Amino acid sequence: MNFPILSSLILLPTIGALFILFTKSSSGKYQSSKYVALFISLANFLLSLYLWHVFDNNSVDFQFVENREWLSGFINYKVGIDGISILFIILTTFITPICIISVNATITNRLKDFLIAILIMETFMIGVFCSLDLVVFYLFFEAGLIPMFLIIGIWGGERRVYSAFKFFLYTLLGSVLMLVAIISIYWITGTTDVEKLYELGIQVEYQNLLWLAFFSSFAVKTPMWPVHTWLPDAHVEAPTVGSVLLAAILLKMAGYGFIRFSLGLFPIASENFTMLVYVLSLIAIIYTSLVALMQEDMKKLIAYSSVAHMGFVTLGIFTMTQQGIEGSIFQMISHGLVSAALFLSVGVVYERHHTRLINKYGGLVSIMPRYAIVFMVFTLGALGLPGTTGFIGEFLILMGAFEKNILVAIIASLGVILGAAYMLWLFKRVVFGEINNQELKSMKDLKTFEIITLSALVIPILFFGFYPEPLINSIEASVENTLNMYNFDLINNLASKD
Amino acid sequence: MENFQYILPEIFISISIMLFLLVGVFKKNSASLIYNLSNISLIILLALIINLSSLDTIYLFNDSYLIDNLSNYMKIILVGSGIFVMLTGSKYIQVINLNKIEYPILILSSILGMMIMISSNDLIVFYMGLELQSLALYVLASFNRDNLLSTESGLKYFVLSALSSGLLLYGCSLTYGFSESTNFDQILINSTEFNYGTTFGIVFILVGLAFKISAVPFHMWAPDVYQGSPTSVTLFFAILPKIAALSVFIKFLYTPFANMNDQWQTIIVFISIASMIFGAVAAIGQKNLKRLIAYSSISHMGYALAGLSTVSNEGIQSSITYISIYLVMNLAFFSCLFMLKRNDKYYENIEDLSGLSKKHPILSFSLLIVLFSLAGIPPLAGFFAKFYVFLAVIEQSMYFLAIIGLLATVVAAFYYLRIIKIIYFDPEKEEYETSHNLGLKITLAISTIFILAYFIYPSSITEIVSKITMI
Numbered sequence: 001m002n003f004p005i006l007s008s009l010i011l012l013p014t015i016g017a018l019f020i021l022f023t024k025s026s027s028g029k030y031q032s033s034k035y036v037a038l039f040i041s042l043a044n045f046l047l048s049l050y051l052w053h054v055f056d057n058n059s060v061d062f063q064f065v066e067n068r069e070w071l072s073g074f075i076n077y078k079v080g081i082d083g084i085s086i087l088f089i090i091l092t093t094f095i096t097p098i099c100i101i102s103v104n105a106t107i108t109n110r111l112k113d114f115l116i117a118i119l120i121m122e123t124f125m126i127g128v129f130c131s132l133d134l135v136v137f138y139l140f141f142e143a144g145l146i147p148m149f150l151i152i153g154i155w156g157g158e159r160r161v162y163s164a165f166k167f168f169l170y171t172l173l174g175s176v177l178m179l180v181a182i183i184s185i186y187w188i189t190g191t192t193d194v195e196k197l198y199e200l201g202i203q204v205e206y207q208n209l210l211w212l213a214f215f216s217s218f219a220v221k222t223p224m225w226p227v228h229t230w231l232p233d234a235h236v237e238a239p240t241v242g243s244v245l246l247a248a249i250l251l252k253m254a255g256y257g258f259i260r261f262s263l264g265l266f267p268i269a270s271e272n273f274t275m276l277v278y279v280l281s282l283i284a285i286i287y288t289s290l291v292a293l294m295q296e297d298m299k300k301l302i303a304y305s306s307v308a309h310m311g312f313v314t315l316g317i318f319t320m321t322q323q324g325i326e327g328s329i330f331q332m333i334s335h336g337l338v339s340a341a342l343f344l345s346v347g348v349v350y351e352r353h354h355t356r357l358i359n360k361y362g363g364l365v366s367i368m369p370r371y372a373i374v375f376m377v378f379t380l381g382a383l384g385l386p387g388t389t390g391f392i393g394e395f396l397i398l399m400g401a402f403e404k405n406i407l408v409a410i411i412a413s414l415g416v417i418l419g420a421a422y423m424l425w426l427f428k429r430v431v432f433g434e435i436n437n438q439e440l441k442s443m444k445d446l447k448t449f450e451i452i453t454l455s456a457l458v459i460p461i462l463f464f465g466f467y468p469e470p471l472i473n474s475i476e477a478s479v480e481n482t483l484n485m486y487n488f489d490l491i492n493n494l495a496s497k498d
Numbered sequence: 499m500e501n502f503q504y505i506l507p508e509i510f511i512s513i514s515i516m517l518f519l520l521v522g523v524f525k526k527n528s529a530s531l532i533y534n535l536s537n538i539s540l541i542i543l544l545a546l547i548i549n550l551s552s553l554d555t556i557y558l559f560n561d562s563y564l565i566d567n568l569s570n571y572m573k574i575i576l577v578g579s580g581i582f583v584m585l586t587g588s589k590y591i592q593v594i595n596l597n598k599i600e601y602p603i604l605i606l607s608s609i610l611g612m613m614i615m616i617s618s619n620d621l622i623v624f625y626m627g628l629e630l631q632s633l634a635l636y637v638l639a640s641f642n643r644d645n646l647l648s649t650e651s652g653l654k655y656f657v658l659s660a661l662s663s664g665l666l667l668y669g670c671s672l673t674y675g676f677s678e679s680t681n682f683d684q685i686l687i688n689s690t691e692f693n694y695g696t697t698f699g700i701v702f703i704l705v706g707l708a709f710k711i712s713a714v715p716f717h718m719w720a721p722d723v724y725q726g727s728p729t730s731v732t733l734f735f736a737i738l739p740k741i742a743a744l745s746v747f748i749k750f751l752y753t754p755f756a757n758m759n760d761q762w763q764t765i766i767v768f769i770s771i772a773s774m775i776f777g778a779v780a781a782i783g784q785k786n787l788k789r790l791i792a793y794s795s796i797s798h799m800g801y802a803l804a805g806l807s808t809v810s811n812e813g814i815q816s817s818i819t820y821i822s823i824y825l826v827m828n829l830a831f832f833s834c835l836f837m838l839k840r841n842d843k844y845y846e847n848i849e850d851l852s853g854l855s856k857k858h859p860i861l862s863f864s865l866l867i868v869l870f871s872l873a874g875i876p877p878l879a880g881f882f883a884k885f886y887v888f889l890a891v892i893e894q895s896m897y898f899l900a901i902i903g904l905l906a907t908v909v910a911a912f913y914y915l916r917i918i919k920i921i922y923f924d925p926e927k928e929e930y931e932t933s934h935n936l937g938l939k940i941t942l943a944i945s946t947i948f949i950l951a952y953f954i955y956p957s958s959i960t961e962i963v964s965k966i967t968m969i
Contacts, residue, residue, distance in 0.1 A: 072957035072964070113859075135885075139876040139953070146870055149915070153923045161919055165912070172875075172911055176904035179885075183892040183900075 004066050005051055006079045006130045009044060009089065010123055013096070016040030017119040020112060034103065037115040041097040041122065048093040055086055057473050060481035062132060062195060071135070075192055079130040083478030084259055084329065087471060088129040088252055091336045094460075095248045096122045098453045099241045102344055107155055107239060114155060114241075117147040121245060128253050134182045134192040134261075141217075141253060142175055148242070148250065156237040163230075163237035170230040174220030181213035185265075197265055198485060204268050204493060211269030214262055221254035222314060225284040228307045235303035236356075240347030243299065247306050247339035252332045255313045259325060263317065264482060267489040270318065277318040278408050284311030285415035292422045298346045298356045301426055302339060305382060308415060309335045315412055316397035320486060324400020325479045330471060331393025334461070338381040338390055341457040345375050348450055349430075352443045358426065363435035368445045372431045374454045379427045381461045383420040388465040501558050504565055507546040507573070508613055514539040515606050522599030529597045536602035537584045540609070544577045561681055562620035567965045569617045571818065572745040576616070579737045579825045580609050582945075585937030586833050587730025593842050596641055596728055604641075605734065608634035612742035619753075621670045621680040624746065628666070628710075631742065632659055638731045639723055651726025658719045659709065666706025673699035673754070685754035697761050703750060704765055710743035711799045712792075714772035724792035729844060732788050733832040736795055737825045744802055744821050748814055751806060752968035759809045766807040771902050773800030778910040787835060787846050790913065791828070794872060797910055798824050804903055805887045808894045815963045816886035822959050823883040823952070830868045830945035836938055837861055839931050848917060853926025862921050864946045871949045873914040874907045879952035886960065 019040075020033045056063060065080035081089065099118055107114050124147070127140030145168055153164035186192050189200050202210065220227045231251075235243045263270050285308050292304035309331065316328030348371060349364070350356055365372040377388070384390035394416055401409035435441060446454065464471055502509065518532045518539075525531075551570035558565070584605065591597050607630060614627030636659065640652020674680050676695035677688040689696050705716060712720035724732050755762060777797020784790040802824070805817030837858075838845040855862035871880035884907065891900045952958070 070956065072960045139881075142876045142881075146875060149918075150922060153919060161923055164919070164923075165915060168915060169908060169912060173905075173908045176908060177901070179888065180892065180897065180900050180904060183885075183889050184897075186889070187893050 005047070006064050006081065007066055009047055009051070009093070010079070010127050010130060012044050012047070013040060013119040013122040013126075017116040017123075020116055020119070033112050033115055034100065037119055038097060038100045040119065041093070041100055044122070045090075045093040045097055048090050051081075052086060052090055052474070055081070055083075055474065057083065058477055060477050065132065065195075075135050075186075076133060077136055078132040078193060078195075079127075079136070080132045080195075081130055082481075083475040084256065084482070085129045086474055087329065087333050088249075088256055089126055091252070091333055092122060092125045092129065092249050095244065095336065095340055098340065098344075098456060099244055101449055101453050102241055102244070102347065107241070110154065114151070117151050118241065118245070121147040121151075125249050125253070129256060132194045134185060134194065134197075137194075137257075137261075138175070138179060138182055141257075142172070144250065144253075145171055148246065151242040151245070152234055152238045155239040155242065157239075158237070159233070160237045163233040166230045167234040170220055170227065171217075174217040174227070177213040178217035181210045185210065194260070194264070201489060202265055207266040207269035208272060211262060211266040211273060214257070214266070215273070218254040218257045218262065219280070221257075222251060222310045223254075223307060224280050224311070224314060225287060225307070228284065228288065231307060232300050232303040235306075235343075236297060236299045240343055240350070243303075243343040243347075244340045247302075247343060248336040251306065251310055252336060255310065255317065255328065255332050258314065258317050259329070259482065263320070263325075263486055267486045268493050270320070270486075271490060274318050274320070277314055278405070281311040281315035281318075282408065282411050282415075284308060285315070285412055286418065289415055289418035289422060293418070293425070295422075296357055296359065298350075298358055298426065298430070299343070300356075301358070301422060302342045302346065302382075305419065305422065306335065306339055308419060309339075309382075312394060312397050312412065312415070315408070316393075316400055319397070319400035319404045320483065321400035321403050322476075322479060322483060323396045323403070325483065326472060326475055327393050327396025327398075327400060329475050329479070330389065330468065331397060333471065334381070334389035334393045334464075337457055337461050338378055338388075341374075341378040341454065341461070342382060344450075344453060344457070345371070345378060348446065348454075349443070353440065358429050360437055361430045361440065362433040362437065364431045364440070364443075366435065367440060367443050370446050370451070374446075374458055375431060376427065377458050377461065379423045381465070383423040384416060386465075387462065389461050389468070391465060392468050504550065504553075504556050504558055505563065507543050507550065508610065508617075510546060511539065511543050511606060511610050511613070514543075515603055515610065518599070518603055518606070522603070529599050529601075530592075532599050533584070533588060533591075533597065533602045536606055537581065537588075539606070540577055540581045540584065544574065544581065547573045547577060557619065561683060562623045563617055564619035564682075565617055568745065568748065568818075568968070571962065571966060572616045572741055573613055575822055575825060576612055576738055576741045577609065579741070579829065580605070582829050582941050583730070583734050583737065586829070586836055586941045587733065588937055589935040590730045590836055590844065591728065593839070594642065594728060594844070596730075600637070601641065604634045604638050607631075608638070608734075609738065612738060615742045616745045618746075618749075619682045621674060621682075625667065625670065628746075629663065631739065632663065635659075635735070635739065638734065639727045641731060642728045645726070647722075647726035648728065649726075651723040654726075655719050655723045662706045662709035662716065665702045665709075669699045669702025669704075669706060671699075672696070672702065677754075682749070682753040686756055689754070690757060692758075696755075696758065700755055700758065700762050701765065704762060704769075707743055707747050707750065708769055711740050711747070711802075712796055713769045713799050713803060714776040714796060715769075717773070717776070717796045720796060721789045721792040724795075725786050725789045729788065729832065729835060729846065732791075733828065736791065736828045736832070740795070740799065741821055741825065744799075744806075744817065747803075747806060748817070748968065752814065756969070763807055763809060766803055767896070767899055770800045770803040770807055771899060773797060773803065774903050774906040775800075775909075778906045778913075781910070781913045782916075784913070785848055787848055787851075787917075790848065790917075791831060794910070794913075795824075795828070797906065798872075800906070801884060801887050801903060804899055805890050807899070808890045808896065809969070810890060810894060811967045811969050812893060813887075813890040814968055815960070815966060816890040818963050818966060819886050819959050820883045822963075823879045823949075826945045826948050827868055827871050827880060829941055830864060830949060831872070833938055833942035833945065834861060834865045834868065837930065837934055837942075839934075840928065841931075845930075848920055850927070851917065851921050852924040854921045854930075856926045857929045858932070864942055865921055866918055867946055867950055869914040869918055873911040875911070877953040879949040882952060882956050 062080035070077035295301035381388040611630030618624035642648035781793035871878035
């Protein structure tokens, strides 16, 4: 493989963005820009599918590795993927075209700028999941703040400025400590190359502090309780497409980071801090589920449910079991699809009725039957009904948790029930019941492009819900490898103590 | 006599200054002519310096003048940014009626003074250069003499700067008294033993220098002078004296006082931390863009000093890289400022940027890039500047400094974001003029592309700078 397929994946959206930037649209509507963006993102999606096709599921090594000299010889631009990253890349390239198709429903002004922001965002997101060097990772991880800040701030709702600032400053604050940790790792070990670091390992005495520094960044981004408060604000004020990107992909960066870096680089510290993560995850699951129950704003409700779902993810990762980690990855993919779908669904009714308050709706099933059906699928996906992807993720995570700590698993299971409660209640209030509000009667059912985007999301949710094999196959070998390395380090550490 | 070929740049610029002065006196209305000639002479000067830069270390005039990698690099970025400062300001000084013959001549003399400062290897030569540049700067600050703020800033700068020069001189005399020499290398040799006299000397000299680069707690002049001076002079203030002073900082710390790093390291760390925090916090409430950039430059100097405090070659190199990237960001920022013109009036309040992005997408985009870069967000050049500094700081295990510095960037990010918010999120105001002179456009384009594309080849500056070793 000499063709730099990963760099192409990373760069293609930027090239598209530059193309859109430098071409003038004859009409003021920038429809042609939209087609260019769609074309580019679909091409990228096909490229990533091809990547999945040629990806060797059984290998535990990093594949398609590219290594170029970058920072005067001591830090290289290194990208490569393994079973853990491949699915996130496909998720990113899959969600982006859906976002672009949904754009004209919500974005009325400065469409061209918006498309550029989304494409640049895609570059950074793919970069995060590909990078095999800590500095490169940090670069992509942080750079994503710029387009997201603009997406929330320019095209957001009433309190968009507050939310954009909160989002930006929270995540930046979390990340600066990670930068200190990355530089420290460089001076401790002499490299920031992830592959080399896996081999070398980091001395035990440094691990706890470094782990905490990384944790501060990932915890904000996940987001974990108690630093989750930026998320509901950002979600509520962001335009629909912004919420989709945020929920579907941005939140996954942290979960991915936990597996790749926290577990991979600091196994002993991860073991030490397992209880901390358990407690925070459980609080996230139970507390934010309860908060979600009380929400009156649909987007806020889904935002809180995201926090709860990500609580499951962090819980699963730190069970350090094959099922738990696989379940977490699966849950992240599933949440990526389901939350994207839910935000799009909210966008559909918001665009028609211009409110997100739940009590302004009711009885949509009789006016918008098609909408009611897809919304139901997504609701069930979110609460983890068997047959949807949500079930498999949560099931595997709970299995992993039961293996390690029964109490934790039982409390987490309560979260599943709460999840069912708030999602079903939301569905009941919005879709069923009488039509109290006469204005609702004029609402039209789904338009063609909405059917395309929403059904594009229904299919994988159901397909992988019934047949998770392809996804599990891809991640299995790499997760096993990560765990083996992890356990090996732990045993070595114990042996050295004795 | 053969020594003179090495100071050809200094000789050339001195002759140019005198020649232009003569032309100005005997030829009426020659202001524009001299302005353009000065620019050309700066370009020739740059070529002369680059021509010399391939040589090794050369000591001249009884070791009182030194040409080495550090001085060559600093002179190149000094004169290089001088050219861009002249290019961007040419239209501005015509519009606000400052196009007098003294203006370019003062700038040239100030650059000459800075070049002497950078190359000096002797307390007396250093002080000579320092005063030459300061005297020119006093006049430049109050150049718009009909303007109350400008006059005030000139006077303020003069009084405070004279005070700091006094302290500096006192420090020099103490150092001389206890080490029996004015030559930097000789001072290093003579001051092997600890004594309070030299320690006091260091403190006074550092105070004087900290004043010149407006580091906290000697920063009080900066906001007023930045705001009061004509914008083209502010740009000059923001870049050139800082390059010269930082270079002298490096020289003092690592040549005459190299043995006493346990004495000055704490001072530099304190100044650095104070500048980073103060610059970040005080900028939050500002309404005037020039004033804001003054606070921002205070905090940036804090980062540059953080690199110096490490007592390592990497630290020095990171500081030099920092100031190089900093000057490009400032050039870009001020170029944007020069473009906020409507009916022969320049606008410089933050509110004037409101909704700029709707009518001026390219200008706004440039500002966006510059501001994110100033905030140090990757993948822009400003991030790499900070990255190198922290790389050096953490190498010496100075975690406290690193963490404070990075937390200060988060605070600083707030006020940069506020400007971006005003440009992009707020309702639009009247349109600005769109026709600008070529020099301004070129400067903005070059600097923005540099900031934006720096990540593609981030070693570009580092590789040149890595030749500069002091320890």
